[in-house]
Amino acid sequence: MQVDTLIHTAGPFQGQDYSVARAAIEARCHYVDLADGRHFVGGIDSLNASALASGVSVISGASSVPALSSAVVDRYLGRFRRLDSIHIGISSGARAPGLATVKGIFSYGGRPFRSLQNGAWVDAYGWLDLRRHRFPQPLGKRWLGSCDIPDLELFPLRYPTVKTVSFQAGFASDVGHLVVWTLARLVKAGILPGMGAFAMPLNRISRWMEPVISDKGGMFVRLDGRGSDEAPLNITWTLIAQRNHGPHIPCGAAIALARKIASGAQLPAGAMPCMGLLTVEEFLEPLCELDISETVQ
Template identity: 65%
Template sequence: MPLFVAAHVIARNTGQRTGSRTGDVSGANLQQQNMHTILVIGGYGFFGERICNALAQTAGIRLLIGGRNATRARAVAEGLGLQSSQGIAIDARATDLMQRFLKLGVDSVIHTAGPFQNQDYAVARAAIAAGANYIDLADGRDFVAGIEQLDTAARERRVFVTSGASSLPALSSAVVDRYLSRFSRLDSIRHGIGSGARSPGLATMQGVFGYCGRPFCRLVEGHWQTTRGWLDLQRYPFPEPVGKRFLGSCDVPDLVLFPRRYPGVRTVTFHAGFASAPGHLFVWAASQLVRLGLLSSILPLAGPLHAISRWLEPFVSDKGAMFVSLEGLGLDGKPQKLDWHLVAAKNHGPHIPCGAAIALAQKLARGEALPHGAMPCVGLLTVEDYLAALRRFDIHEMPA
């Protein structure tokens, strides 16, 4: 082990920072020592920059904005009123990540550089080895569920590691947990998202387009059934001012996590859609071609469609929404159905997936206890925790 790595490990184990001398610490250095250092990988990306914007304004946090392009990272840092040195070049695929984390004095890592569907846990493993907490915004079903394989290592290093700190499953599970006590038996969880005009980042679109038209399993009426990405077309009536939106089936972590978390549930489905009906129907039609074997994948369309959606943005509704619909038996034994909605206007919808990472990072910075170990991001936040991180935006819930 290199000497500087060993020094950092010793410092973490003794609760001290390296690079300081006892009895010879300036006020500025002492203040920095008492701050929680958070590195956001992908910090100038679609979700990463939004997270950085919130954390840069949070007391007690020393923020580092990381990405492969140092110029872009420094530009974001300066734009947020930070020192340019807080924008750094770092590659999530580098082999020396653990050493970099130690050298930077990182307490927590937020990984936003997707898509996660084809990634391994190298970043999380490096964070654990460096004694740092780890949070990611992964939406890949297997990636999020599989984070538990790092649980023993995370417990041994006494760090908090979670995957899926986003709308799914962090917010969706918080909604179910809030209303679970109103049911004597919960049978069905159906939920979905209709986006506004602001399209998600290219990495997110690539993650979704990768499984369009391809089969995956979900629980329906007590049986695991096969559906296909972006098919199973339906039109969901969101509350006004959003209105009806086309939605298609999506492969998300909730489909495997919820049947485990809520024993007895017989149906778990998730659907999503674009604000533009023609855009949604185009992707639906392309997914049909994959189903029929006429296209191997629509992944090559992600880049062009992302560019087109940005161009069309002024002509599409700036409002989006999320719903969670629960069905079962109420406490009186009678059938009960509860519908929860979250509505975003002014193209503020893309801030919603950032809420969990912001809320968790702020808890860590305040010294609040979070469990040691590695786990999907379920049961870690309440709805109130989540939405408090988004209170600056035009985002409002409609409770069931």
């Protein structure tokens, strides 16, 4: 087969190996995946030598995180003399993600993972640290809980002045989110061995409930630090998706990268997380027909 670019979408990527990427390298084929597993994306550079030898690009994390989140930070980074913290959050609309995605995000429910907070690495727990976030209208207030993503590992290296990096996610249904939060608490307490067994039934229930849940979802990136005049500077970028178009957003990076490769654009050879390869505009352009909009505060 004459294949120029392979796009790997078969998650969950948490716990998956690099056999697909290695096969692409052996075939001298560019590779892009939509992974959001922290260790999968963070460890992709272990394939750098073989990707360089084959002259191909191996790009992991071409998704909302870290591709879009890092593009947002890069867009506004020049306005900061010192960037101190990055807070990222995503709240889904009614349309439930696929079962593989649910299994992936449930895999660390109630379990500890490392997070940089105020300059120190501390334990956060999956789907705990419950808080209420106010999105711009028409979303309004949503529950969020801590999740483990590549940005927690990658951003402190990419943005060395940063002392805090956090990520939280949530669901359109308050009841649904609080059920997930309760399961995570039971895992942390040692009452449940894990949340994996609940992935399929809760995914089914969420699909049954879809007609009565909000079809609107959103993502935010909040940056805090000091501006060029040393005064405190806070920027919050928000992406709002309506009509259940949110689940399509992670595809933007892979489409944009595939178009670049097909047009003859030279992407860096080697294996790397998807950071610094796309602007926000390039990420969102393939999604221009979707009901999504940006706001900046």
